[in-house]
Amino acid sequence: MSTMTFGGAINSGLRRAMESDPKVILMGEDIGKLGGVFRITDGLQKDFGTHRVMDTPLAESGIMGTAVGLAYRGYRPVVEIQFDGFIYPAFDQIVSQVARLHYRTLGRVSMPLTIRVPFGGGIGSPEHHSESPEAYFAHTPGLRVVTVSNPQDAFIMIQQAIACDDPVVFFEPKRRYHVKDEVDEGADLASSSMEQARVVRVGGDVTVVAYGPLVPTVCQAADAAADEGISLEVVDLRSLAPIDFPTLEDSVRKTGRLVITHEAAESGGLGAEIAASITDRCFFNLEHAPVRVTGFDVPYPPSKLESHHLPDLDRILDGVDRALGRPNSRDQGFHS
Amino acid sequence: MTSETGKIQAGGTSSDDSSLVQLIDALGRRQADARYDHYVADVDGAALRRLYEDMVVSRRIDAEATALQRQGELALWPPLLGQEAAQVGSARALRADDFVFSSYRENAVAYCRGVKLSDLLRVWRGNVPSGWDPYSVNMAPPQVIIGAQTLHATGYAMGILADGADSATVAYFGDGATSQGDVNEAMVFAASYQAPVIFYCQNNHWAISEPVGLQAHVPIARRAPGFGIPAVRVDGNDVLACLAVTREALERARRGGGPSFIEAVTYRMGPHTTADDPTRYRDANELEGWAARDPIARVAALLDSLQLLDADYADSVRTAADSVAAELRAECVGMEEPEAMDLFRNVYSTPHAGLARQRDNYQRYLQSFTDPPVSVKE
Numbered sequence: 001m002s003t004m005t006f007g008g009a010i011n012s013g014l015r016r017a018m019e020s021d022p023k024v025i026l027m028g029e030d031i032g033k034l035g036g037v038f039r040i041t042d043g044l045q046k047d048f049g050t051h052r053v054m055d056t057p058l059a060e061s062g063i064m065g066t067a068v069g070l071a072y073r074g075y076r077p078v079v080e081i082q083f084d085g086f087i088y089p090a091f092d093q094i095v096s097q098v099a100r101l102h103y104r105t106l107g108r109v110s111m112p113l114t115i116r117v118p119f120g121g122g123i124g125s126p127e128h129h130s131e132s133p134e135a136y137f138a139h140t141p142g143l144r145v146v147t148v149s150n151p152q153d154a155f156i157m158i159q160q161a162i163a164c165d166d167p168v169v170f171f172e173p174k175r176r177y178h179v180k181d182e183v184d185e186g187a188d189l190a191s192s193s194m195e196q197a198r199v200v201r202v203g204g205d206v207t208v209v210a211y212g213p214l215v216p217t218v219c220q221a222a223d224a225a226a227d228e229g230i231s232l233e234v235v236d237l238r239s240l241a242p243i244d245f246p247t248l249e250d251s252v253r254k255t256g257r258l259v260i261t262h263e264a265a266e267s268g269g270l271g272a273e274i275a276a277s278i279t280d281r282c283f284f285n286l287e288h289a290p291v292r293v294t295g296f297d298v299p300y301p302p303s304k305l306e307s308h309h310l311p312d313l314d315r316i317l318d319g320v321d322r323a324l325g326r327p328n329s330r331d332q333g334f335h336s
Numbered sequence: 337m338t339s340e341t342g343k344i345q346a347g348g349t350s351s352d353d354s355s356l357v358q359l360i361d362a363l364g365r366r367q368a369d370a371r372y373d374h375y376v377a378d379v380d381g382a383a384l385r386r387l388y389e390d391m392v393v394s395r396r397i398d399a400e401a402t403a404l405q406r407q408g409e410l411a412l413w414p415p416l417l418g419q420e421a422a423q424v425g426s427a428r429a430l431r432a433d434d435f436v437f438s439s440y441r442e443n444a445v446a447y448c449r450g451v452k453l454s455d456l457l458r459v460w461r462g463n464v465p466s467g468w469d470p471y472s473v474n475m476a477p478p479q480v481i482i483g484a485q486t487l488h489a490t491g492y493a494m495g496i497l498a499d500g501a502d503s504a505t506v507a508y509f510g511d512g513a514t515s516q517g518d519v520n521e522a523m524v525f526a527a528s529y530q531a532p533v534i535f536y537c538q539n540n541h542w543a544i545s546e547p548v549g550l551q552a553h554v555p556i557a558r559r560a561p562g563f564g565i566p567a568v569r570v571d572g573n574d575v576l577a578c579l580a581v582t583r584e585a586l587e588r589a590r591r592g593g594g595p596s597f598i599e600a601v602t603y604r605m606g607p608h609t610t611a612d613d614p615t616r617y618r619d620a621n622e623l624e625g626w627a628a629r630d631p632i633a634r635v636a637a638l639l640d641s642l643q644l645l646d647a648d649y650a651d652s653v654r655t656a657a658d659s660v661a662a663e664l665r666a667e668c669v670g671m672e673e674p675e676a677m678d679l680f681r682n683v684y685s686t687p688h689a690g691l692a693r694q695r696d697n698y699q700r701y702l703q704s705f706t707d708p709p710v711s712v713k714e
Contacts, residue, residue, distance in 0.1 A: 025498075051498050057528055062487060062521030069491020072435075072476065073499070089517075096481050097488070104465040104477055107682040141683055141691075165685040195689070242690035 001184050007177040009151035010040050010116075012185065013158035014078065018048055021076060024162055026053045027063055028080030028116075037082055038118055038177055060086055064093035067113055068101065076112045078162055084119040084171075085128030085300075091136070098167045099142030113167045114158070119147075120213045120263050121310055122175035124303040131300055132264035137169045138241040138273070145241040146194050147171035149215035151181040153238065160194040168194075171240075173213035197244035199251065203231035206323050207251040208259045209274060211237035214311060218261060221316040232320065240270055248274065249281050256287035257323040261311050266294040293319035356569050356601060359576040362629045364637025366576075375580040381644050387428060387575045388635045389653055391420040394444035395632060396657035400664050401443075401457060405610040409668050410460045414441045418573070418605030421631030422538045423508075424448060425578025426600070429586055431503065432474065437489035438508040440478040441538075445508060449473040453660065454667035463674050483509055483516030486535065490522045493531035493595075504532040504589035506582075512543025514559065515551045523563040523595070532589035534582065535560065535597040538572060540604035545617040560597030572602030573631040603629070676702060 004012065018024045026041055032055040035042030045053035056063045060081060067077035081087045087094075094115065101111045121130035138145045144166050148154040154172070161168040200215065201222045210218040215236045222232040233251050237243065252258050258278055260271040275290035293311045301309050321328035358367055359376065379387075398416050405413040416423065419441070427448035430436070438445055443456055446468075455467035459478065466477030479485035489507035496503050513519050514537060526533050539556055541548050552559070560567035566588070570581045578600055585596035603626040607614050639645040680695040 057521070057524045059517075059521040059524060061518055062525050065484060065487020065518060065522070066491030066494060066525050069437075069488040069493070069505075070495045071491075072470070072488060073492045073495030075495055075498075092481065093484065093487065093518075097484055100465075102685055103682045105470060105682075106464060106466065107685065108469045108471065109476075110685055144684075144688075242688055245689075 001182045003180055004151050004155070004183045005177065006151045006154055006172075006179045006181075007038055007040050009155040009183050010158050010172065011042060011044070012183070013155045014041065014044060014162075015047075016185075017078070017159050017162040018044070018052065021162075023074060023076045024052075024078060025070065025075055026078045026080065027056050027067055028054075029056060029058055029063075029082050031055060031080050036080060038174065040116075040172075040177075041080065060088075060090035061093050064090040064098065064115075068093065068097050068111065071111050071113055072109060076114075076162060078114045078116060081115060081117045083129045084117055084131035084133055087115075087117060087133060094137070094143070094167075094169075095140050099140050102166070103142060110165050111167045112162075112165045114161045114164075115167065115169045116158075117169060117171050118174035118177075119171045120173050120175060121300060121306050122213065124306070126303075127300065130306065132262065132295065134169075134171055134240050134262075135264055135269050138270060142167065143241060144168045144195075144239070145171070146239045147173065147212035148238070149173065149176070149210075149212055149236050151179065151183050152187070155183050155185065156187055156189060156192065157194045157238070159189055160192075163189065164194075171212055175213055176216070179216075195239040195242060195244060197238055197247040198236045199233060199247065200236045201232060201234035203233035203255070205231045205233075205255055206257040206259060206320050207233045207235060207248070207255045208261065208316065208320065209235045209237055209248065210261045211240060211270075213263065214261050217311065217313060218316060221313045221320070224313060224317060225320060230320065230324070237270075243270075243274065243277070245277060245281060248278060252278055252282050253285045256285055258286070258290040259293060259316070259319045259323050260290060261293045261316055261319070263295045263310055265297045266292055267297050269294060288323050288325060291319045291323045356571045357577045357581055358571040358574050359580060360574045360634050360638055362573075362634055364634040364641060366638060369580075372577065372580040372584070375583040376576050379576065379579070381639075381642060384576075384635065384639060384642075385644060385649075387424060387579070388632070388639060389656070390424045390428065390444070390448060391575060391632045391635065392653050393657045393660050394420050394424060394447055396661050397447060397453070397456070397664055398443065400661040401460070402606070402610060404457070404665065404668055405460070410457060410610075411462045412609050412611060413460055414443075414609045415604075415606035416441050416443055418603045418626065418631070419538055419540055420444055421575035421635075422572035422578055422600040422602045425575040426506065426508075426536055426582040426598070429579050429582035430506065433501070433503040434474065434586070435489070435492050435503070435505045436475040436508065437485035437492070437505060438475065438478060439482070439485065439510060439513070440480055441510070442478070442508045446473075446475060449475045451475065453664045454671060457664065457668050458671065461668065461671060463671060483513035483519040483522075485509065486513070486519045486522035487525070489533050490526045490531050490595075493526065493533035493589075494529050496532055497529065502532075502590045504534060504586055506534045506536050508536050508538065510543060511537065511539040511541065511548045511551055511556060512546065513537070514556050520563075523560065523565055523597070526595035527564040530592070530594035532592075533595045534585045534589065535565070535595065536582070537597070537599045539599050539601050540572075541602075542604050542608070542614070542618065544608040544612060545614075547618075555599065557597060557599035565595050565597045567597035567599065569599045569601060572600030573629050573634070575631060575635060602631075
């Protein structure tokens with residue numbers, strides 16, 4: 001065991017993946033000498049060379065499209081998108097090419113790309129630096145989408161994503177990059193799957209689902225709820241596509257109540273998918289309609305407003321109250 | 337340019353025919369060229385005949401596929417009529433280990449790469465997402481998103497460079513594609529990494545209904561030097577010139593000289609696809625002018641002048657092309673239909689729980705039509 005920051009754990013995971021497979025190459029803007037704007041690739045170009053850690057021109061579609069060509073040639077590109085809001089120029093190459101080439105070629109060409117995206121808000125940035133675009137990608141057949149909530153998962157799952165023969169969009173909660181925790185570097189990659197959700201807190205009254213940056217927030221909410229005698233079961237989704245529904249079902253069958261949280265806008269988000277699917281799968285176990293606590297359907301706001309936009313401990317507890325049918329902000333006489 | 341009403345109008349001139357590399361003129365006369373002659377010095381009578389045969393067969397395949405579409409056997413077909421020289425000349429310059437990333441119109445290139453006839457049609461019949469194994473002929477499946485493949489060709493070429501190999505890639509695209517961001521980004525990347533990629537633009541003058549002047553105010557090849565990429569404009573209806581300029585670009589790529597840009601100036605004599613009606617937007621006179629520059633007729637004239645086009649030979653070429661067409665037709669109409677469950681195959685390379693559930697549910701649904709009906713209690 002060693003203590004690492006979140007970012008350091010991804011760096012170590014990348015290093016491990018590059019050591020074990022010479023076909024793994026990193027591509028992105030400022031990832032070489034600078035080590036990336038978040039320093040996630042710090043030192044890797046020095047140790048592996050410019051041919052394996054490539055600074056690219058500032059063109060996201062260009063990065064993604066050339067990564068496709070490199071994958072055709074047998075390489076395993078790991079692409080860094082500098083910020084979530086910069087991924088859109090690459091959207092066409094991701095959705096029309098990366099996601100479909102295995103299907104289009106009847107399985108003859110694999111696209112084992114890993115697309116690393118620092119995502120989410122909470123760092124006081126200007127526009128385009130705090131987006132949560134995961135639903136676009138989770139909606140796209142052919143892609144796998146994962147996100148990590150702690151250094152240990154970051155270390156393991158980045159390696160699992162790189163080893164996966166399908167393209168993986170790997171969302172990193174940028175506001176947690178500096179969180180430190182113990183990481184077991186000897187953990188066996190094969191002993192876990194990045195597609196399994198994890199129950200991070202066992203409880204009996206309400207299931208609260210979170211992923212990425214909100215997992216620690218929901219755990220704090222669980223502590224606060226416990227003080228009031230309410231027991232929350234916290235599930236870290238980890239994989240957003242596919243979603244590990246069996247784990248969610250087990251939890252909801254037990255609690256009968258479900259709260260889903262994410263920073264992304266509510267409409268058409270992962271919460272809608274989870275609510276619909278869980279209602280379909282365990283309708284007769286539900287004591288209350290699934291509740292969503294999410295970002296609002298607004299463009300990501302200026303930083304002085306982001307604390308209103310991001311679900312925090314109190315909004316999550318308010319959602320828990322709704323799921324329990326306890327007094328909450330929605331029953332002051334104004335039902336929306 | 338600004339019109340009299342002050343409205344902004346797009347459309348410049350990009351069809352300046354001066355400065356085109358030409359080794360066979362429109363009348364079939366061999367033109368000497370100090371720079372390019374040595375690239376085709378090995379093309380003797382027999383080799384010239386082979387280029388002629390490739391073009392005749394390609395045109396015959398194209399005509400047959402167009403007919404198959406008209407008869408309802410194909411959903412769609414993108415004819416290459418008029419572009420045989422641009423495609424055959426460049427494709428015949430390639431080695432087996434070079435890799436082609438094309439658009440959807442490069443069926444003569446695919447034929448030259450050795451794609452099976454049935455595999456050419458499969459996707460256009462709607463049976464499969466693409467026709468052939470890219471690694472069996474080193475050619476990616478047709479790309480429908482305009483210009484996207486130029487980045488794939490560049491990335492693959494970056495891989496060639498990293499591997500220390502001396503092969504190259506060719507990106508085929510049209511004049512319309514040159515307006516796309518991807519094509520411009522591909523040239524940035526190719527120049528930055530000095531990737532061994534050839535940007536082969538077939539300027540066929542039309543992007544569906546939009547004339548090339550809407551895409552570019554200057555000859556398209558002039559853009560490449562701005563990216564640091566050497567460029568050449570070639571008579572795209574001259575198979576020998578297309579072969580020569582592609583060989584030159586390949587030689588540059590193989591010796592570490594980086595990317596090249598070729599603008600093959602040609603003409604799409606047919607519709608954009610079988611769903612298009614070019615009489616709505618272009619002048620019949622224009623077509624006539626280009627018919628006089630037909631890529632196959634000029635090689636026939638050259639062969640004739642070399643006493644290499646006697647009646648027996650001409651007959652044998654025609655007969656061979658007809659038998660390819662017959663084979664194409666037979667393979668098309670005899671093609672195996674896809675199974676319903678093919679829908680779910682190859683979306684992922686490893687099992688996917690969500691999709692497996694949908695597949696199983698759909699299979700049960702289909703089964704419900706064939707299984708004995710369940711008795712319902714009143």
